[in-house]
Amino acid sequence: MNEIFEGVFKERGDFYTKSLDPGHKVYGESLVKKSGREFRKWNPDRSKLAAALKKGLDTLPMKKGTKVLYLGAAQGTTPSHVSDIVGEQGIAYLVEFSERAMRDLLDICERRVNMVPILGDARKPTDYGWVEDVDVVYQDVAQPDQVEILKRNVDEFLKDRGWIMVSIKARAMDVTREPKDIYREVESQLDGDFDIKEILELDPFEDDHCFIVAQKV
Amino acid sequence: MSEKSFVFVVAGIPGVFAFDKDKEMVASSVFPRDSSKILDRLDSIRDGEQIEELREVVQSLDTKNIVTDIHMEIEGYNVEIKDSVSASEYLEENMRKLSLESGFVEEDSQFNRILRDIQIIKTRKNVKSSVKKDKVVSQAVSALQDLRRISNELSERLREWYGLYYPELKVKGNEKYTELVAGLERREEFEEFKGSMGIDLDKRDIDAVKGFAERLDGIYKEREELKKYLEDVMKDVAPNINHIIGSEMGAQLISLAGSLKKLARMPSSKIQLLGAEKALFRHLKGGGKPPKYGIIYNHPYIQQTPEGKRGKAARKIASTLMMAARTDQYTGKFKGKKYKKKLQRDLEEIRNE
Numbered sequence: 232m233n234e235i236f237e238g239v240f241k242e243r244g245d246f247y248t249k250s251l252d253p254g255h256k257v258y259g260e261s262l263v264k265k266s267g268r269e270f271r272k273w274n275p276d277r278s279k280l281a282a283a284l285k286k287g288l289d290t291l292p293m294k295k296g297t298k299v300l301y302l303g304a305a306q307g308t309t310p311s312h313v314s315d316i317v318g319e320q321g322i323a324y325l326v327e328f329s330e331r332a333m334r335d336l337l338d339i340c341e342r343r344v345n346m347v348p349i350l351g352d353a354r355k356p357t358d359y360g361w362v363e364d365v366d367v368v369y370q371d372v373a374q375p376d377q378v379e380i381l382k383r384n385v386d387e388f389l390k391d392r393g394w395i396m397v398s399i400k401a402r403a404m405d406v407t408r409e410p411k412d413i414y415r416e417v418e419s420q421l422d423g424d425f426d427i428k429e430i431l432e433l434d435p436f437e438d439d440h441c442f443i444v445a446q447k448v
Numbered sequence: 449m450s451e452k453s454f455v456f457v458v459a460g461i462p463g464v465f466a467f468d469k470d471k472e473m474v475a476s477s478v479f480p481r482d483s484s485k486i487l488d489r490l491d492s493i494r495d496g497e498q499i500e501e502l503r504e505v506v507q508s509l510d511t512k513n514i515v516t517d518i519h520m521e522i523e524g525y526n527v528e529i530k531d532s533v534s535a536s537e538y539l540e541e542n543m544r545k546l547s548l549e550s551g552f553v554e555e556d557s558q559f560n561r562i563l564r565d566i567q568i569i570k571t572r573k574n575v576k577s578s579v580k581k582d583k584v585v586s587q588a589v590s591a592l593q594d595l596r597r598i599s600n601e602l603s604e605r606l607r608e609w610y611g612l613y614y615p616e617l618k619v620k621g622n623e624k625y626t627e628l629v630a631g632l633e634r635r636e637e638f639e640e641f642k643g644s645m646g647i648d649l650d651k652r653d654i655d656a657v658k659g660f661a662e663r664l665d666g667i668y669k670e671r672e673e674l675k676k677y678l679e680d681v682m683k684d685v686a687p688n689i690n691h692i693i694g695s696e697m698g699a700q701l702i703s704l705a706g707s708l709k710k711l712a713r714m715p716s717s718k719i720q721l722l723g724a725e726k727a728l729f730r731h732l733k734g735g736g737k738p739p740k741y742g743i744i745y746n747h748p749y750i751q752q753t754p755e756g757k758r759g760k761a762a763r764k765i766a767s768t769l770m771m772a773a774r775t776d777q778y779t780g781k782f783k784g785k786k787y788k789k790k791l792q793r794d795l796e797e798i799r800n801e
Contacts, residue, residue: 296556319557319560320555320556320557320560321560322556322560322563330574330575330578330579333571333575334575337568337571337572337575340564340567340568341568344557344560344561344564345557345560345564346564347560347563347564347567348564348567348568348571349567349571350571350574350575350578360540361540361543363541363543363544406729406732406733407732407733407734
């Protein structure tokens with residue numbers, strides 16, 4: 232196991248995080264024990280962040296103690312790995328709109344002390360205005376107005392020089408347009424407010440998706 | 449009060465706090481590190497109870513003048529109650545820092561854990577109150593469709609299987625056929641039996657196929673029960689939609705939209721195409737004709753309309769459904785009769801054009 236980022240490990244092309252909740256699987260991932268520690272294999276077909284790592288992501292602005300606001304936490308697959316990375320000193324505020332998904336997410340939060348569930352609409356950040364300022368806003372919402380949603384949350388919660396990590400689903404924005412055009416448009420919408428560090432297309436793990444990492448200027 | 453000194457008294461997750469007008473913390477009494485006790489305390493404060501932590505903070509003040517958003521009356525104190533005070537915001541924004549400074553927690557991870565515990569309790573409550581009866585409708589109509597699919601499939605199997613033994617048994621309707629096979633022991637018991645070219649089976653073979661037919665008969669009965677149940681629930685949940693288009697298709701529309709609320713917020717053009725997403729996206733991506741209708745195609749309203757006019761009929765039905773959905777979601781009144789009459793008149797006109 233090579234630690235390629237703080238808390239993220241790589242072995243034979245696969246990525247792992249050190250489990251905060253040893254002995255338990257979140258989504259059927261395999262567990263690997265190495266020198267007394269347990270690692271959870273990070274499946275790029277299930278998690279867009281793992282797919283981005285597979286595609287060579289160089290910038291991962293998360294480590295022990297990082298505070299993350301996660302928009303679109305869904306059933307908690309990726310959030311569980313984020314929870315592993317930021318550790319007990321860090322925290323992940325998980326916003327999810329669907330009560331069906333929230334039911335599954337709550338079971339995971341019960342087992343992980345740094346995962347804070349919020350049933351709410353990411354379009355309305357004032358509904359969860361009590362959340363503290365964070366180091367990273369992570370967004371995976373697949374909505375046509377997702378850039379607008381992102382900006383509202385950034386204005387409300389992101390620290391100066393904080394980071395955004397965004398998954399863009401071209402089909403959710405406009406099915407009739409070329410994905411590459413959409414990525415370019417998103418890039419120009421973010422330009423000015425953010426210093427874009429990386430844009431990666433996520434094929435073959437996810438079709439017509441790209442992943443952006445950028446820093447607030 | 450402005451010339452005299454005063455303090456803000458506010459409460460939050462970590463406990464009860466007093467700040468001076470420069471937002472310096474002058475007193476605090478922290479809650480126990482236990483999420484349900486904290487929520488209890490906060491509820492009590494909201495209900496106007498003078499909990500121990502509140503009394504403690506107030507008694508330790510060296511002024512009698514208090515500005516607060518907590519509803520309290522204390523003998524001997526001059527209390528000004530406001531809807532919101534800036535100190536509450538300050539407490540919320542600096543909750544982590546103040547939790548550490550006041551000794552509510554000793555380190556970040558303790559704070560994280562308590563915040564998580566509190567949010568789990570609150571979120572569970574929110575999930576419970578946000579799941580509405582229309583979710584039951586969605587599940588029931590899906591179950592009904594599952595049963596229909598499965599019973600058709602199993603009926604085909606039964607006909608093949610029993611057909612080995614008694615191929616001459618010709619009964620229209622799978623349900624009837626199943627009931628007959630489930631009810632009789634041997635082919636000779638059928639009234640119309642006049643010998644058979646089917647193979648002979650012994651009792652064990654017949655029992656096996658009969659047992660299968662009995663289970664299938666049970667599925668048909670369950671299907672009927674579920675249909676009646678769906679009719680009942682739809683009358684409660686969406687009486688207007690139900691009256692216009694029937695319980696099953698109405699429930700299907702709610703299920704496809706995701707909820708009654710979502711259906712009520714849809715433009716009628718979208719309702720018209722619910723269930724035709726595949727064709728719609730094929731069209732938008734530049735292949736194929738635009739679809740004219742989704743699941744409402746299967747309704748007799750459309751089926752009774754000549755082919756060239758079905759698109760127009762679908763538009764009328766969808767716009768009526770839109771009104772019905774909004775009436776169901778937002779008013780709870782029953783205007784279904786009026787809507788239906790108007791729709792039937794309009795459809796008649798379209799057919800006669």
